[in-house]
Amino acid sequence: MSAMVPMDPPHAVTTTALRAMKSAQRPIVMITAYDTPSARLVEEAGVDVILVGDSLGMTVLGFDSTLPVTVDDMVRHTAAVTRATKRALVVADMPFMSFQVSEEDALRAAGRLVVEGGAAAIKLEGGAHVAPTVHRLVQAGIPVMAHVGLTPQSVHQLGGYKVQAKEADAAATLIDDCLALEEAGAFAIVLECIPAELATLVSQQLAVPAIGIGAGEGCDGQVQVLHDLIGLGGEFLPHHAKRYADTGALVREAVTAYADDVRGHAFPTEEQTTHMDAGTLEAVRSARARLRRVGGSGTEA
Ligand code: KIV
Numbered sequence: 069m070s071a072m073v074p075m076d077p078p079h080a081v082t083t084t085a086l087r088a089m090k091s092a093q094r095p096i097v098m099i100t101a102y103d104t105p106s107a108r109l110v111e112e113a114g115v116d117v118i119l120v121g122d123s124l125g126m127t128v129l130g131f132d133s134t135l136p137v138t139v140d141d142m143v144r145h146t147a148a149v150t151r152a153t154k155r156a157l158v159v160a161d162m163p164f165m166s167f168q169v170s171e172e173d174a175l176r177a178a179g180r181l182v183v184e185g186g187a188a189a190i191k192l193e194g195g196a197h198v199a200p201t202v203h204r205l206v207q208a209g210i211p212v213m214a215h216v217g218l219t220p221q222s223v224h225q226l227g228g229y230k231v232q233a234k235e236a237d238a239a240a241t242l243i244d245d246c247l248a249l250e251e252a253g254a255f256a257i258v259l260e261c262i263p264a265e266l267a268t269l270v271s272q273q274l275a276v277p278a279i280g281i282g283a284g285e286g287c288d289g290q291v292q293v294l295h296d297l298i299g300l301g302g303e304f305l306p307h308h309a310k311r312y313a314d315t316g317a318l319v320r321e322a323v324t325a326y327a328d329d330v331r332g333h334a335f336p337t338e339e340q341t342t343h344m345d346a347g348t349l350e351a352v353r354s355a356r357a358r359l360r361r362v363g364g365s366g367t368e369a
Pocket residue numbers: 100119120121122123124161215258260281291292293
């Protein structure tokens with residue numbers, strides 16, 4: 069009997085499909101995208117989940133943290149992504165201060181990401197203290213992905229972008245956080261920058277998928293920032309990322325060639341040019357000449 073090769077389902081990925089993938093030990097592939105062309109490309113590559121991460125504050129808006137990203141930014145970019153997506157599950161990040169003040173704020177912001185942005189789910193950062201908010205959103209029919217470990221929205225409190233939960237106490241708290249978030253109804257949990265051994269333990273304890281970034285291979289899936297993988301993130305490459313392509317070099321090369329062509333009168337050529345027929349051109353010329361003769365008085369001089 070030949071071995072069964074698992075096939076990509078042709079239909080849209082759902083939160084329940086992700087849970088089935090965990091049970092089948094089939095790794096979940098998740099990546100960020102922030103606009104229509106990048107969403108189209110990652111969808112064509114067959115990823116399971118597209119995250120419209122608030123990392124867009126750094127990758128495409130030029131801020132040095134995710135903190136300035138607004139709900140309006142997230143709605144705009146999420147809509148751009150969902151317009152290009154048919155199969156992958158699109159998850160939109162809840163930006164800083166969109167859910168920390170009140171559950172009502174959280175509901176309003178998440179509702180906008182789903183209704184205006186077209187997201188199928190939202191993601192929010194935090195441990196057990198955000199579990200009541202997760203519960204409220206799930207009750208309202210909005211699937212929630214949780215995010216623990218290195219939570220970039222707390223960068224000032226954490227004192228930088230560092231590996232978290234390396235000590236026994238912090239590791240125990242992280243496990244409790246994950247269990248509380250699962251209990252509150254989160255359909256998956258992102259584990260960012262924690263020791264691999266802890267991430268494996270958490271993944272084994274959870275019924276819902278644990279998706280790692282800088283958390284080793286023992287998670288149920290992996291998430292990465294697209295710009296890191298394709299060389300659009302500048303010189304810096306996080307320890308947990310791998311550069312699969314140098315798109316930055318390709319784009320620089322292409323634009324340099326374009327600039328050289330323009331300066332050397334080699335672009336545009338006949339191929340990129342549209343002409344007007346001689347009769348029309350003559351009519352335009354005579355009309356211009358007539359206008360020049362008429363001058364300011366409106367009568368022919
Ligand atoms: O905003 C983001 O891209 C994220 C991933 C790093 C998980 O939250």
